[in-house]
Amino acid sequence: MIRLLSVRNAAAAAVFVVAALTGCAVGPDFVRPEAPQTDDYTETALPAETAAAAGSDGAAQRFVVGRDIPGQWWSLFRSAPLERLIARAVAESPTLASVRAALRQAKENLRARTGTEYSPSLDANFSAGRQKISGIAFGQPDLPNSIFSLFNASVNVSYALDVFGGGRRELEALRSQVDYQRYQLEGAYLALTANIVTAAVKEGSLRARIRATQSILALQEEQLGVVKRQFELGGVARTDLLAQESQLAQARTTLPPLEKELAQNRHLLAVLSGSPPGAAGLPDFDLDGLELPRELPVSLPSALARQRPDIRAAEELLHAASAQVGVATANLYPQITLSGSFGSESGRITDLFGSGTSLWSLGAGLLQPIFHGGELTAKRRAAIAAYDQATAQYRSIVLQSLQNVADVLRALDDDARALKAQAEAEASARETFELTRQQFQFGAVTYLSLLNAERQYQQAQIALVEARAARFADTAALFQALGGGWWNRPAEGGAAPDPAFVEK
Numbered sequence: 001m002i003r004l005l006s007v008r009n010a011a012a013a014a015v016f017v018v019a020a021l022t023g024c025a026v027g028p029d030f031v032r033p034e035a036p037q038t039d040d041y042t043e044t045a046l047p048a049e050t051a052a053a054a055g056s057d058g059a060a061q062r063f064v065v066g067r068d069i070p071g072q073w074w075s076l077f078r079s080a081p082l083e084r085l086i087a088r089a090v091a092e093s094p095t096l097a098s099v100r101a102a103l104r105q106a107k108e109n110l111r112a113r114t115g116t117e118y119s120p121s122l123d124a125n126f127s128a129g130r131q132k133i134s135g136i137a138f139g140q141p142d143l144p145n146s147i148f149s150l151f152n153a154s155v156n157v158s159y160a161l162d163v164f165g166g167g168r169r170e171l172e173a174l175r176s177q178v179d180y181q182r183y184q185l186e187g188a189y190l191a192l193t194a195n196i197v198t199a200a201v202k203e204g205s206l207r208a209r210i211r212a213t214q215s216i217l218a219l220q221e222e223q224l225g226v227v228k229r230q231f232e233l234g235g236v237a238r239t240d241l242l243a244q245e246s247q248l249a250q251a252r253t254t255l256p257p258l259e260k261e262l263a264q265n266r267h268l269l270a271v272l273s274g275s276p277p278g279a280a281g282l283p284d285f286d287l288d289g290l291e292l293p294r295e296l297p298v299s300l301p302s303a304l305a306r307q308r309p310d311i312r313a314a315e316e317l318l319h320a321a322s323a324q325v326g327v328a329t330a331n332l333y334p335q336i337t338l339s340g341s342f343g344s345e346s347g348r349i350t351d352l353f354g355s356g357t358s359l360w361s362l363g364a365g366l367l368q369p370i371f372h373g374g375e376l377t378a379k380r381r382a383a384i385a386a387y388d389q390a391t392a393q394y395r396s397i398v399l400q401s402l403q404n405v406a407d408v409l410r411a412l413d414d415d416a417r418a419l420k421a422q423a424e425a426e427a428s429a430r431e432t433f434e435l436t437r438q439q440f441q442f443g444a445v446t447y448l449s450l451l452n453a454e455r456q457y458q459q460a461q462i463a464l465v466e467a468r469a470a471r472f473a474d475t476a477a478l479f480q481a482l483g484g485g486w487w488n489r490p491a492e493g494g495a496a497p498d499p500a501f502v503e504k
Contacts, residue, residue, distance in 0.1 A: 025165020026333065027326020030172075030319045033391075035302040036398060041406040050416030059294060061412065061475070067297035069307075071489025073479040074197050077472070078291035081283035082200050085273055086193050092274025099188045103181040110174040117167045120159035120338075127152045128349070151352050154343025154359065161338065166330025173323035180316035187309035190484040192272065197476040199269050204287035205469035206262040212461040213255050220248045220454065226441060240447040247451060251458070287468055293475055298409070299482050301402060307483030308401050314394040321383070321390040328380035334368040404481040411474045419467040422460070429453075429460035 049062040070076070075083055090096065132147045162168055227244045230236045267277035275282075305311050344357040351357060369376055436453035439445045479485070 025168050025326055025330070027165070027169055027329040028322055030322040033305070033315065033318070033394060033398075035305050036402060038301050038402075041301060041402060041409055046409055046413055050413050059292065061293065061416065061471075062295050063298045063409070064295050065298045066300060067295065068488065069297050069299075069479060069482055069485030071485045071487075073485050074193055074476070076291075076293040077197070077476075079200070079285075079289055081285065081289070082197065085200075085269070085283060086196055089192060089196055089273040090189070093192055093272070094274060095188055095192060096185070099181070099185045103178070103185055106174070106178045106181045110171070110178055113167075113171055113174055117162065117171055120157050123156045125152070125154050125156060125343070149347055150345065151347070151349045152343060152345045153352055154341050156339070156341040158337060158339040161336040163336055164330040164333040166327050166333075166335075169323045169326030169330060173320040173327065176316045176320035176323065180313050180320070183309045183313035183316065186484075186486045187313060190309060190480055190486065193484070194476055194480040196269065196272050198473055199265055199272065200285040201287070201290065201469055201472040201476065203262065203265050203269070203285040204290060204472075205465055206258055206265060207285075208287055208465040208468070209462055210255065210258050210262065212458075212465060213251070213258060216454075216458045216461065217248070217251055217255070220244070220251055223437065223450070223454070224248055227447070235443065236447060243447065243451065247454070287465075287472065290472055292471060296412070296475065296478060297482065299405075301405075304401055304405065304482070305398060307487070308481075309483065309486065311394075311397055311401055314390075314397045318387070318390040318394050321387040325380070325383045325387055328376070328383040332369060332376050332380065334366050337365040337367075339363045339365070401481070405478075408474055408478045408481050412471070412478065415467065415471045415474055419464075419471060422464045422467040426457075426460040426464040429457040433457040 046063060049060045072083070074086055128149070128151050130147070130149045160167070224244050227236060227241050231238060231241045266282060270277050270279050270282055273282070299307055305315075340360070340362045342358070342360045344353050345359050346352045346354065346357045433453040433456070436445055436450050440447065440450045
């Protein structure tokens, strides 16, 4: 009785030791990188709001520090056609479909490895064979040859004890790959929506530039008629008439490149929405159909690392690299495998599960690496180097992200001041041109003065359109640089909201 108790105590102690060992995992435990230790994006403080200019899209924009970003930030431009096009693109984009498939693949790889890690392998086996054996094989050549059949059916079970956590580290790396693909999907979603908004703004800019060019052409054609009448009456020289015709011809050459660029931009919008370039039903966009958001959110630099999908994806790659260091470390330690089988073997298939045919086995194996020519330690050093590389890449992406936000914030302030100055320049050029044209009709100024005023007005009109478009484009760029508010958008297979944002 005492011996039986001691055996039971020894077995219980062995089970306890194995359970204690399987509860730990060698290698480093991943620690999330610290947030950027800075409170400012730019060297000099930005104004609380941008400059204001005349016009509906010339109003001042106010920077609101800490303001959250809506999940569908493009709705702030108040354009129903833009919202419908983005909804269509999200549903039809092959780029998003590709990234979604990559996410499903990562999830299935995790499920596959989880099954082998937390449950034993169970396999059924059946074999049948017929064999002829010579007596020579037994050292007795006089024995007659023997011919027999052999049937075998068995169930085999095997399980590898994850004593040092190598398997759990592999699962950790695979979970990080799943999260990486989630943030890749969010990044692709953000890039797609931002590209559509930018392309819509560009289309509006091109249409405005085309209208401005057509208006200038109409003025020049009208002016050409005046010059012709003055030439017929002897009021101007033929050189003045030729100069006006040349000016009109040169202005006409600026229209085809704009129309070509507009057509190419329309092709881009169609492809972004998942349609062929020649597909019908694409809405037309105009700058007057977009509303400039008045309040712009500005996230703190410390929050940016939790918002940008590319930073979160880089963090998951860093996490996976950390787990791989644990895998390489666990490979230096013993590996324990338990196995067992139960079955039946018989010379006739009818007797396969009969009396006296059963077979069974139980076993345990331990593999301790001793000498592999430095392979295992070299692989561990390589895993550490890969982790160092992922750390440097993470820091680089964070710095680039801070630069993106800083560039856009500065651009928005400069855009507003540029629009204000350009609006004033366009108004002055228009007034100068109208006055000069009237004076020329009465012979008060030379034709050269008229040409100069006309050229300045044309340039001022085009520059004003470009200044308007820059404000819209850079506003969209700010939302993209800050992460696009994916944490406020209903999940569609993308990354789950971060607990830090849920708490808000």
